[in-house]
Amino acid sequence: MQPTGLSRFMPSSPFAHLILSFAFILSSQLEIRKEHDDTQAVLAKKLNVSVTTVRSWEQEKSSPSHDALVAICRLYRISADYLLGLSEVDPAYDPRGNQQRFTDDEWAALREYGVLHRALEQAQKMGYIRNNPLTAVTLPRIEKKQIKPLEDNELCAFLKEIRGDTYELVYFVTVFTGLRQGEVLGLTWDCVNFEKHTLLINKQHGKKKGTCEYCFSSLKNDRPRLIEAADGVMDALKKQQIRQQRWAARLNDGWENSDNLVFTTETGRYLCNQTVYLAFKKVMRRLHLDATRFHDLRHTYAVNSLKSGDDIKTVQENLGHQTAAFTLDVYAHATSSMKHESANRMDQYIHNVTKP
16 A cells, blocks of 8 residues: 555654644644635534544644543554653753653664654645744754774783684784674675685674574665775684684584684684673773773774874775765864874975975
8 A cells, every 4th residue: 555645754753653643633624624614513524523522623732632642642552751742842952851762872862853853844845734843943962972992002902912812813803904893793704805805894793683693684884895904804814714624624514604604603603792792891801991892993993094094085985984074073083183293294394395
C-alpha cells in the first residue's frame, strides 16, 4: 500500500508521531470548516465522530489535555510522561534538558530535534498545521569532548608494553592505520593486498545490537575505503598470517576460520570486541593511562599523520570520515600546532633569503 497523507513524511520517532497525529486531527476539522462553513453537527458527521468529540477538539486545540495525550500515546505504545507537548515548546527549549526522555546522547537529542523540525515543516507546507512551533527554538551549544591521543612518549611506552601480548598485532595495526575496533576485527584476508600494500575496509565485525550474536555489518558511514598501509603494518599482517598458518596446521580439521578473518583466536574463531577492549584497558592501567580508550588509538594515528605532514584530504579518506571539514573540526588542535610550525618554517625561510 502506498503511503498517504502524513504517513509519507512522518518519522519513526514516537514524539513526532504524537505531535503530527494530534496536529492532523485538529487541522483536518479546521480545514473542513474553513472550506464548507459547516456547523459542528455536520462536521461531526463528516469526520464520523460525535458532536461532543468535535467540541472537545475545539476546546483542546490550543492546549491538548493530558487525557488526550495519554490516549494517543496508548495507540503508539509509549508513555505520555516521556513526551514533550507542543504547549511546552518555546524558544527556551533545551534538548539537553530532555535528553533523558529520548536518549542518553546529546547529539542524538539534537538529531531528534532535527527530525521533528523537518516533519513539522513539511506538515506546515502541506497545510496540516499553521505554524511550526520549533522555528523559534534556540538550540544550545554542545561542548565537544576533547580527544586524548597518546603523546609520543606514551606511544613508545605502549608499544614496548604490548610486546608478546596476545593482541599485540591488533593494537599495532590499529594505532598505525586508524581503523575503528570493529573494522580491524572485521578485516579479512581477501581485503589485504601485500603486493600493493593496501587494505580494503568494507565491513566491520561485532555484536549485533540487542543480541549475543557476532556478525559482519556495514561501515559506520556505509562508505568502503582503500588505504595504503605503511611497511611496518604490512610486516605485522604478514607475521599474523604466518602465525595463523601455524595454528591451522596444528589443529587440522579443528581450525574454524570460515570467515577468513585476519585476527582470530588460536582456534580460528573471531575475537570478541569486549574481550579485546578489556585486555587493552589492562595494558593502559599498567601504564597509568586509565582514561585512554581503544578508540584513542585511532585518534593517535590521525594526529600523528597530520603532524607528519599528511594533507587533510588523505587523512580524511584513510579515517573514512564523510568530509574533510569534519576531520579538521575533530583534530583542530593538531592543525593549530601544524600552523605554528609552518609559521616557524616560513620565518626561518625569510631569515635565510634576507640575510646580507
